[in-house]
Amino acid sequence: MQFAAYKAEKSTVVIAGPGSGKTTVLTLKVIQLLSERIYSPRGLACLTYSTEAVREFKSRLVKLGLEKRKNVFLGTVHSFCLSEIIIPFAALYPQYKIPLPIRIISKAEKSHLFNAQNYEGNPKLDDVDKERTRNIKGISRVAIESYDIALKAAISFEELLIENGYLDFISMVKKSVELINNEPYIRKALEAKYPWIIVDEYQDLGKPLHELILTLLNLTKIKVFAVGDADQSIYDFQGAAPDYLIELSQRQDVSCIHLKNNYRSSQAIVDASEYILNSSRGYIASGKLRDYHAKLEFVECSAGMDEQYDKVIEQICQFRAEGTPYHEIAVLLANNKQIAELAQECSRKNIPVYIARQTFRLTDLIVWIQNCAKWISDKASVSFDEICSAWNSFISEKRIISKDDYILFKKAIYQALTASKIYTDNLLEWLLYLDKAVGITTTFTGSERYPDEIDNFNKLLETAQSHDEQLTIMFLTRLGIPENQVILTTRHSSKGLEFDVVILPGMEKDSFPIYYDKTPRKLAEARRLCFVSVSRARKACILIRSRNLQDKYGRWFSKEPSPFWVALQEFQNSRNDE
Secondary structure (H helix, E strand, O other): HHHHHOOOOEEEEEEEEEOOOHHHHHHHHHHHHHHHOOOOOHHHHHHOOOOHHHHHHHHHHHHHOOOOOEEEEEEEEEEEEEEHHHHHHHHHHHHOOOOOOOOEHHHHHHHHHHHHHOOHHHHHHHHHHHHHHHHHOOOOOOOOOOOOHHHHHHHHHHHHHOOOOEHHHHHHHHHHHHHHOOOOOHHHHHHHHHEEEOOOHHOHHHHHHHHHHHHHHOOOEEEEEEEEEEHHHHOHHOOHHHHHHHHHOHHHHHHEEEEOOOOOOHHHHHHHHHHHHOOOOOOOOOOOOOOOOEEEEEEEEOOHHHOOOHHHHHHHHHHHOOOOOHEEEEEEEOOOHHHHHHHHHHHOOOEEEEEOOOOOOOOHHHHHHHHHHHHHOOOOOOOOHHHHHHHHHHHHHOOOOOOHHHHHHHHHHHHHHHHHHHHHHOHHHHHHHHHHHHOOHHOOOOOOOOOOOOHHHHHHHHHHHHHOOOOOHHHHHHOOOOOOOOOEOHHHOOOOOOOEEEOOOOOOOEEEOEEEOOOOOOOOOOHHHHHHOOEEEEEEEEEEEEEEEEEOOOOEEEOOEOOHHHHHHHHHHHHHOO
């Protein structure tokens, strides 16, 4: 089926289950289209969920030999809408009231603007943003129940953003959909430039992207190649829903291909994760571990999360003694508070841990800083020209470097990085020196193109300052690459990862699913989250629960097991009976 997806000539949806090699299919499809079907000056656009996913995708394409070429867009949905629709066309159509010049509101400014309002029912900004993503008129027939209080505020807040001259990531996609839907000239321009649009992780991208894709399919000759899995849709809090991918896959003008071979896990793990869904998907373990006798174990504690952490550490030590490297063991927790608590316990037992999700995000600026650190450590690992080009792009908002001055510009960066070597044993001092030498704070304070970068940079500084051990720049060069450390991450953040051993604490009713997940839609998403969590494992999945837990007031309550614990025990019992 991978070959069928690779050779597809019409619009196609690839339903790719866990471990099915969807990223390989996606990258090979891009290379096949550009080498065999799309000739310069035309290109294609590849859209994905996050800047981190974009960088990983670009890296894979480079390794497969993709050469740089004009009119090839690789980026997030938001950056596509901004660079390909809003910036080139907004001024031509003033009736859509897109604020000019383009000003993207920062998270801090957006929160301040929202909190200054007095909306009925006091809805949360996150709920309002979710309703804004779903409150879009278009082609889709998917109907998802709205939260009325948040919906009323969503309509008002969207107007308020525009009145104050701002766009945010939601409004720029919605405005783009409106422009494409109503303006034939824009559709023709996109069609001429991009005969194909590739979309990764379609289930994570919400209704605005879905409406954009449906409009292009209905009103242009652009073909779409979308990859995703409705069973791995776990971002309802951001407005995502599995329904949009399902609707796209059922269109008569779209082929649907299912990738059912799992090249990651043993058949027992594949079957266990599928059992969680209460529905057969027909996944088949096809990799070297297909016949491995996987371990599915249930560990009960008498009371409290502290006891669960002790059991987690026991399991880590046991697997380590059996020869499993630390970095092949992952503990998937409910939230960052639990991660911090477990990390502290591991530190006491001298177990090295890697916290997969830092307080700062891997934005463009942080990746640039990371590349500077890599270049200082090993000049062959990163292109110095790319470092200079990226910084030139950052500062272009405030000043333009002429061709004549560019050599002096590169020399100044070279001297700054070379001089910074004396601080490499202290990450905080190195960051502060780099900030002063090249002007990070000066460049990004008040930036309209990169409104959140300065806050994110400050979070990196806080991380460097507050860490228990003095960090060196190796922290940045090895970011995302655990060095024989146990991985601690949340269940949500584990998507896309894989490990020999997955440990799942907190398997009580009202802990997983969370106590306020009461609606059928919320419970279905919790089931998908458990499916994602279990399917991260290759060889073993350990579930841990407590019979009694404390509430925030210190009172103890008896706890029933999670329904997912019960389901997996049923699966294990049936497996033992065979």
